[in-house]
Amino acid sequence: MYVSPVRELLIKGDKNYKKVTNDITKPIVNKPGKLWFLGVSVTSLAAIIGLFAMFITVRDGIGMWGVNKTVGWGWSITNLVWWIGIGHAGTFISAILLLFRQKWRTSINRSAEAMTIFAVMCAGIFPLIHMGRLPLGYFILPYPSTRQLWVNFNSPLLWDVFAISTYFLVSLLFWYMGLLPDIATLRDNVKNKILKPVYKFLSFGWTGSVRHWSRHESMSLILAGLAAPLVLSVHSIVSFDFATSIIPGWHTTIFPPYFVSGAIFSGFAMVLTLMIVARKTMNLTEYITVGHIESMNKIIITTGSIVGIAYITELFMAWYSGVIYERFTFYNRALGPYAWAYWIMMTCNVISPQLLWIRKLRRSILFTFILSIFINIGMWFERFVIVVTSLHRDYLPSSWQMYKPTLTEIAIFAGSLGIFFTLFLLFIRFFPVIAIAEVKSILKSSGEKQVNITQNLLENE
C-alpha cells in the first residue's frame, strides 16, 4: 500500500507483529506496579465515598443537595451532561473516523471506546440519583402496566432514556466486537491459570480464521454505521432537555449542534488527558506518538471553535431577539453573581484552544496535557452555566435564588470520577489498551521500520 512520504509515521521504532503483541500485552501479562495499586486505591476510595453519598441522598431525600424551589437541577444534571459529553470521543473515533478511514485512530480507539462506556455509565448515575423517588424510577420505562399507565412521549427526559441507553448499548457492542481478536491474543499469551479460562470464554472461540475475520470486519462496519448517527443524536437529544423548555437561556435552537461539538471537544480533551498519562506509564510512546496527539489537537481546535461561535451566536441572538428575559439571562450570565463561572467557561473553552493554531504548542505534550485539563474544567462549567444561571434568575424576580452545592453533591461528583477512573484502571490492567489487531493492520503501511525498508528498496531500485 502506498503511503505518502509526507505523512507522519504512526508507529515508531523497530516493530514486528510479535513485538507489537508483546508491547501491548505486557501490562496484562506482568504483575501490576505499585503505581497502579496506588491509583486504584485512591479512585476506589472516591467511588466508595460517592456511593455512600448516593445512599444518603436516596435515604434522606434530594434535600441533601443544594437545589431549591427555583434551581431544580444543579450539579447532578451538570454532571450528567458533562459525562455524556466525555462519552462522545470514543464512538466518534472508532465509528466516524473508521468510516473516514483515518488510520491514526487505531492507536487510540480502544481506550477511547472504553472511556466512552465508563463515561456513559457515570452519566447514567445522575438522572437516576436525581430522581426524588428512585425506587419508582422504572415508571419511566414504557412497560405494559395493568393500570394502563403510559409514559409521556412528549418529554425530552424520556427521549434521554432511549437515547442514552441505545448509545450505551451500541457503544458496548462495538467495543466488544473490536476486543474479540485481542482477547483471543491474550488467551494465547496469558499464563495465569485463572485469567486464561476467562479470556478463553470471553474470546467466544475466536480462531483468527478468515471467516472470523471477514465477519468481524463486516460487523464492525455495520456497527460503525449504526454508531455514527448515534454520536450526533445522543447529545442532540440531551440538549433537547433544555432546548424544548421555556426557560430563557435554555430555549435555544442552536443547542443540538452546539452540544454535539461541545461533546466531541470535551471527549477528545478527556482522551488526551488519559492517553498522555497512559502512553508514558505503560511505555506506549511508540504507538501513541506526537503525531497522534497533534491529530487530536486539530479536532479539538475545530470543535472548540464551533463551540466558541455558538457562544457568540447565543449572545447575539439574545440581543437580536429583543426578548427582555432572554437578554437579561445572558447579561446575568456574563455580569451576574455567577459571572465567575461564565468567564471560566469562556477562557477555558474559547480562548485557550485557539493557542493550538501554533504548531509548536500543538505538538507539545505538556501543553496539550494542561490544555486538556483546562478544557475538561471549561466544559464542566459550560454545563453549570447553562443549567444553573438560566434557572436561578428566570421570569419572576420574586423567585430568584442562588444555588450552592452541598458536600453530598460534591461527593457524588467525586464518586463518579472515582468510578470512572477505577473502571479505567481495571480496564488497562485486564484488556489491551491499544487495539493489537488494528495496529498490526497498519504496521506495514505506517510502521517506521517497514516504511523505511520499503523506501530503501524503492531508492535502491
Add this chain to the structure above:
Amino acid sequence: MNKYWKSKEEKQTETRVPGSQANRDKEDSSLEMLFSDSIISSGATRRDFLKLFGFSIASAAIAASCEQPVRKAIPYLIKPEEITPGKANYYASSYYDGNDYCSVLVKVRDGRPIKIEGNKLSSVTGGGTNARVQASVLSLYDESRYKSPTINGEIVSWEEADKEIINRLNIISDSGKEIILLSNTVISPSTKAAIDLFLKKYQTAKHIQYDAISASGILEANKATFSKEVVPSYFFDNAEIIVSFGADFLGTWLSPVEFTKQYAQTRSLTEGQKRISKHIQFETNLSLTGSNADERIPIKPSEEKTILANLYNNIAPAFGAKTFKSPECNYNTEVITRELIRHHAKALVISGSNDVQVQIIVNAINELLGSYGSTIDLDNPLQHKKGNDTDMHNFIESLENGNIGGVIFYGTNPVYDYPKSEIIEENLKNCDLLVSVSTEKNETSEACIINCPDSHYLESWNDFEIKPGKYSLCQPAIRSIFNTRQAQDSLLKWSGEKKEYIDFIKANWQKNIYPESRASDFFTFWNNSLHDGIFELKSINKSVVTSVPVNILESAFNFFEKSSDNIEIVLYEKMSIGSGKNANNPWLQEMPDPVTTAVWDNYICISPRQAKEKNLKTGDLAIINNRITIPVLIQPGQAYGTIAVALGYGRKSSGKVAEGVGQNIVSFYQMRNGVRFAYDTISSLEKAGTGYQIAKTQLHHSMEGRAIIREATIEEYLKNNNAGNEIHKEIEKHHRSLYKEHEFSGHHWGMTIDLNKCTGCSACVVACMSENNIPVVGKNEVLRAHEMHWIRIDRYYKGNEENPQTVRQPVMCQHCDDAPCENVCPVAATNHSNEGINQMAYNRCIGTRYCNNNCPYKVRRFNWFDYTKADAIENNTVDPAGMTLDLKRMVLNPDVTVRAKGVIEKCSFCVQRIQEKKLTAKLENRQLNDGDIETACQQACPAEAIVFGDMNDPESKVSKHLKDPRNYHLLEELHTLPSVGYLTRISNRKKET
C-alpha cells in the same frame, strides 16, 4: 416410554387411570394433608417435600419481611346522628383571643376540627378571616398545652385544684388582701356575668383587663373629649380619604378583618365604581397598611404629634375653630389639609398611637371634618381593647407594695408581654395564690403555683358581643382533648355556682338577649343563633358628637417632644405572630411576613441610609442600648433615624415551636405614667457581629421593568379603562397555536385576583396550608429556599429606596391551558384535566423536578425531605415544628393526600372542594351555581380579592372579571394560557412624571 413392573401389585396400581376421581382427590388435597399424620407414615414424596418446602419458605418470608405497622381504623359502635364518615360538618363559632375577633365556621371531619372558615352572616367580619384565625385550629392540637390541672407542677384532679383554690381565695379574702383577676378585655356578656359572680363572692376580688397590645390612648382620649371611654367603630367604606398615622389597620390595628373588608370596598372598581378612596399613611416602619397606601410618608414616631398639630391648625380655620401654638413640622400638610376639607364628612383620620394627647388631636380633627356619624361611630364601639394601661400600672404598684394576696391570670401573659415583666415575676412570689387559666403554655403560667388549663376555643362554649347588639356564639367542635376545663366553668365553680357554663350562657341569653329578638320561643331563638353563630340587632343611629372642649384640646397642645438626632425604636406587631400569644403556631411562624418576607424571626428593620451610616448590612447583628442583640434587616421605607423590631418573639416557655425564636423586645416600651408607648429613643445602636441568616422567601425586590404587576393611576384609568394594561390586547392578538387546543366542553375553572383589593395580608397563605396539608419545614429549610407554600405573596418595590412604592401579587399555580410543566414530565404525572385544571398524580411522580424548572411562575414545590412522615424509609423525617406528631396530624384534611418525600406538589385549585360541590349538586339534581365552589384562599380573603368560577359560564363572576379591561395574565406573552387572571392595580396617586 416402556414401563417395567416388578410385581403384579405394582402393575395394578400404576395402571390406575390418570385423572380418575380417586387420583384427583389425592392431587387436590392441597396443603392440609401435609400436616396429617398419614403423610409421616406414608413417607413424603419429592412433590410433598417441595410443597412443604415452598410453603415454609413462603410463610417465613411473609412473616419476616412484611412487617407493616398496624394502623387501626375503628368504626363507631353507635354512629352519632350527625356524623357521616367522609362528610364534613360545619359549626358556627367565634374566634376571640383577647386581640382578634372573628365570626367563623369550623369544619369538622369525623369529629376533628380541621379548618376555620369565615362566617358570612356576620356583619362585622363578613366571612373574612386573617392568618391568625386561620391558624387557630392548629393551636388546638398544640402538644405543649397543659394536659391537666397542676399544683406546683404536680398533676392533680379538678376537685383537688378547686378545693385548694377556693380554700386560699377564702383565706385571702378574709385577710383583706386583694384578689386580682387579670384578663384580656372580656367581650363575652356571659363571661362578664360569671366574673361578676366571682367578684361578688370574694369581696376583695378585682377584675383588671389588660391587653398586650393596648389601645389605652384611644380610650382615654374619647373619655376626655366625648366622655365615652370606648374604642369607636370605624367605617373605612364610607371614607373618601383616609389619613392614618402609624395605624396598621389592614394588618394588626383593632379589627383588621373588618377594616380590610371595608377598605377593599373603597378600592373596588369591578362593580362599575368610578372612584376609589385616597389613602395617606404616615408611619415609621413599612407596615402592610403603609405599603398599600397611595401616599406614604415615613416619619419618626416622635414627629407624629407635631404633624397632627399642624394638620389641626391648618384645618381649624376652615371650620372656624380655634388654633393652638405648635412647633413647625418638616412635612408640608397643606395638600392633605385641602384634600381633607374637600372630602369632609367623608374623611377619616386615625392614629395608632397610645398617646392620649395625640388621640385628642385626632378626635378634634375628625370632629371638625364631621367624621363622627359617617366614618366613626362612638355609640356602637368596638368592645375589645378595653384594657386601660393605668389600671395595669396600678396593679403592678399594688403588687410591689404587697397589697395583693392572689392573682388569677386568665388568658394573659404579662410575665412575657408586659414591659416590666421582671418586676411582676419577682413580686408574684409574694402572693399566696397564683392561678393561671390559660389555653396555652406561657411564661406566666410557668410562674404560677396552680394551673387550671383553659380549654381551647374550639372546645368551649362562649358568647361574644364585639359591638353593642352584635352577638355571636362560640360552641365546642370537639370534646376537650386534654383534661382541661374552660375558664368560665372554673370561675363559676370558684364562685360556688352549680350551673355548667353552657346553662349559664343559655340562662343569660334567655334573660337578657332573647327579649330583644322577635323569635317565638327561646328554644328556637337559641338554636337559630347557634346555627348562625351570630345574633345581631340593628345598630342604633350613628352618633353625632359635640365639639372637643377647648381646654382639653389646649392641654393636648401643651407638650411636644423635642426633635433630636437620636435613633428611635418602634415596636410593631407582625401580621402573623402579633403580641406573641400565637407564637407557638408553626403555620404562623412559617408565614412569610408580607413586608419583609422573612419567617421564623424578628429583627431590626433599618433604613438603607441609616444602615450605611452605621455600617450595617442585612445579616449583621446589632446591639441596642448595650442590652439586646438582634439581627439587622435593611428595610426600604423605614424612616431614617428609626429602627423597628417586632413584638412577640423570644418566648421562653411556650412549647418547642416558638422557644428560642427571635428576641423579646417588650422592655423597649416607653412608659409614661404607666401608659405604654410602643416607641422610645435609644442611646446606642452598634454592630455586634455578622453572619446571621434571616430566612426570607423572596430575595429580589425589583420587577426589573417586567410587566408582572401592571398598574395605573385612577386618572389614567378613568380616561382609559385598560390603562397600564395596553399590552394585553396586543398579546391577545397573537394568540394562535400550531397544536390543537384543549377543549373544555363542561366546566373550565378559572380564577381572578383583583390586585386593587388584595392587601397582601396572607390569610390565604395560611388557609391554603390548612386546607391542603402543606408541611411546615422550619427556618433552616426556608433558608435553603425549600418552603412549601402553594400560594405566595410576591412583593416588589419601586422607586426611591428610602420610601419605595410597594406592590403585591398573590401567585399560585396558574393552571395554564398550555402548561410548560405538563409536556416535560416523563411519566405524565402532571396533566390537564378536562375542566382545565393542571393536576398532579402524586403516586405517579418520580421527582425529576423538570416540571418545576420549566414552570415560568415557579409555583411548584418539591418534597425535599420526608417532611410528613409519609415516606417508606424510616427515621429520615425532617420536622422541626412537630407537625408529624400524632396529635398535630389530627389537623390534616383527609380529603387531601399527604405527600411523601420526593414528589412535586402545587396548588390544585382546591380540587377536593370542586369535587365535593359537584357531587352535592349532582345529588341535588341541579346545575352548579356560580359561587358554590370557593377555594380555600378565596374563602379566607377578607378583601374578597379572589374570585373563582367556571369560565365556560358567561354569566359567572370570574368570566365577567376576565372580560374586564383591567384583566391580564401573568407572563401572558409566553402563551401559557393561564386560567388565573389579575386585575390591574389602580392607585389614587398623581401620575409620576
